[in-house]
Amino acid sequence: MIEKLHIQNYRLFKDLKIEKLSQINLIGGKNNSGKTALLEALRILGANAHKLVINDIIANRGDFQLGDNSCYKSLFSFKSLPIDEMVNKLKINGITIEEFGPEVEFDDSYKNPLSDNFSPRNFTLESDKLIHNPIIGNVLYLPTSLDNVNDAKFWDKISLTPKEEDVISILKIIDNRIKIVRYDSGNAKVLLEGEPMPRLLKNLGEGVNRLFSLALALVNAQNKILLIDEFEVGLHHSIQKQLWKIIFEYAKKWDIQVFITTHSLDTVRSFAEVLDEYEGMGQYMRLQKSRLSGDIEAVVYDKKSLDISIEQNFETR
Amino acid sequence: MKQHLIVEGKDYFFIGTLCRKHFGLPIGFTEKTKNQFLKGGGGFDQTLDTFLAAFDSADLTNIGLIVDADFGTIESRFAKIIVALSRKLNYDFSKYQLDTEGVFIDEIGLPTIGIWIMPDNTNSGYIEHFVENLIDENDDLLPIAKETIDNMMTQPYCRITGYKRQKAIIHSWLAWQETPGLPFGSALEAGYLKHEKDSLKSFLKWIEAVFQF
Numbered sequence: 001m002i003e004k005l006h007i008q009n010y011r012l013f014k015d016l017k018i019e020k021l022s023q024i025n026l027i028g029g030k031n032n033s034g035k036t037a038l039l040e041a042l043r044i045l046g047a048n049a050h051k052l053v054i055n056d057i058i059a060n061r062g063d064f065q066l067g068d069n070s071c072y073k074s075l076f077s078f079k080s081l082p083i084d085e086m087v088n089k090l091k092i093n094g095i096t097i098e099e100f101g102p103e104v105e106f107d108d109s110y111k112n113p114l115s116d117n118f119s120p121r122n123f124t125l126e127s128d129k130l131i132h133n134p135i136i137g138n139v140l141y142l143p144t145s146l147d148n149v150n151d152a153k154f155w156d157k158i159s160l161t162p163k164e165e166d167v168i169s170i171l172k173i174i175d176n177r178i179k180i181v182r183y184d185s186g187n188a189k190v191l192l193e194g195e196p197m198p199r200l201l202k203n204l205g206e207g208v209n210r211l212f213s214l215a216l217a218l219v220n221a222q223n224k225i226l227l228i229d230e231f232e233v234g235l236h237h238s239i240q241k242q243l244w245k246i247i248f249e250y251a252k253k254w255d256i257q258v259f260i261t262t263h264s265l266d267t268v269r270s271f272a273e274v275l276d277e278y279e280g281m282g283q284y285m286r287l288q289k290s291r292l293s294g295d296i297e298a299v300v301y302d303k304k305s306l307d308i309s310i311e312q313n314f315e316t317r
Numbered sequence: 318m319k320q321h322l323i324v325e326g327k328d329y330f331f332i333g334t335l336c337r338k339h340f341g342l343p344i345g346f347t348e349k350t351k352n353q354f355l356k357g358g359g360g361f362d363q364t365l366d367t368f369l370a371a372f373d374s375a376d377l378t379n380i381g382l383i384v385d386a387d388f389g390t391i392e393s394r395f396a397k398i399i400v401a402l403s404r405k406l407n408y409d410f411s412k413y414q415l416d417t418e419g420v421f422i423d424e425i426g427l428p429t430i431g432i433w434i435m436p437d438n439t440n441s442g443y444i445e446h447f448v449e450n451l452i453d454e455n456d457d458l459l460p461i462a463k464e465t466i467d468n469m470m471t472q473p474y475c476r477i478t479g480y481k482r483q484k485a486i487i488h489s490w491l492a493w494q495e496t497p498g499l500p501f502g503s504a505l506e507a508g509y510l511k512h513e514k515d516s517l518k519s520f521l522k523w524i525e526a527v528f529q530f
Contacts, residue, residue: 030375286373286375288375290426291426291427292425292426299373301373304366304370305369305370305373308366308367308370309370309371309373309374312356312367312370312371313353314321314356314370314371314373314374315319315374315375315376316373316374316375317375
């Protein structure tokens, strides 16, 4: 588990310190407060700054140009500084990355979140093509997009295993008629209770599809770090509490550390409610601009403050 | 920007009414949301916890705390607040002392903070001592209320403890108005309690310093 986080000079983070992380971390904050950048930093950390992750992050922002190293400049905060103040390295916990050279240093005083047997040999590199590998290093990343390209790969990993049942039971939160899921020519199909013919999962609505991606990511995240960007996308508030319980249960059972971003007050509320039953297992924090320095800081809520803030309608997001 | 006033006790909405009559709505609030400005509704410890939790909220720019002095030492109550606030914000507030005009804290990087200890930052008492200030000095029913309660307190059937004397006086006085039993805010709106009083000068000055209207 990553115990704490210290990010320097990464994107909009000049110097961000989070002294203590929890097993389940919910992160709120305004638009452009750095929620997605925080997840990116965790991806880099969890993959020991593997080039595949870094390339994927840059590509997701639309910046990637194979063979052109200047696209990596966007990782560093310095682009907003005057030229003579530019700092050409960034740090995420024990990893220092120089202005994208192959130089990546590791500081052993930080506990490395990766298991010892992580090796770049686990990845196939097909000439110059960028491979979207759903699991790089120790981290599983589920972006906001409702059209998750990784679903089929994740399904393959658990198909015909007991984890298939876990996925179905999660889908049942939204539609309890769902009995069986199969992939057919790259499309997910479901068989509903009482219906003779299967239907395309795509046709069952945004919520079920998002829940499918979430469930697949969860069951594939055993002993890993799971990152979910925008928890509430496509999901009605009424099922959020059940979903939180599922996340807490699986995290406990399979030793998963989870980081989730949100915009939604419903999400914060349902999280706080479920936290009552899982004492000490989760925390809520908000990223915001520091009043003093103007730099991004994290405000971490303790349980008491979170409960009072919700009860009194103080702005938590 | 966000502003909040945290008040001890149950019947505190009249303070919002008082502020509105003198200064209008606080910035960030509308007629519909005006009751969101005030928070509280518990004993001293609960109110202090709410005050501290408010500092975690987004965009907090102005925050006030109103608690009762009660009948212990007012200094120790104030000290408790300062110690808790220093711990919460990781900042040393020990240089701030009790002030008859109310405490006003304006440090860089922090929201504007105000602390007022009812009734007047000096004497023992609670909000009902403050409310007495809102009763016209020529009011003929008030002396009768005082006499009645004092007399009652010598009788065997009395249930009021000495500490609650002022509460009994004020609520009795309210029970004897044209519309009996109005809460403080409504009594203010109805004109039973007056908002244009010299005795309110310090309090209003404190409100004006801490909040933006």
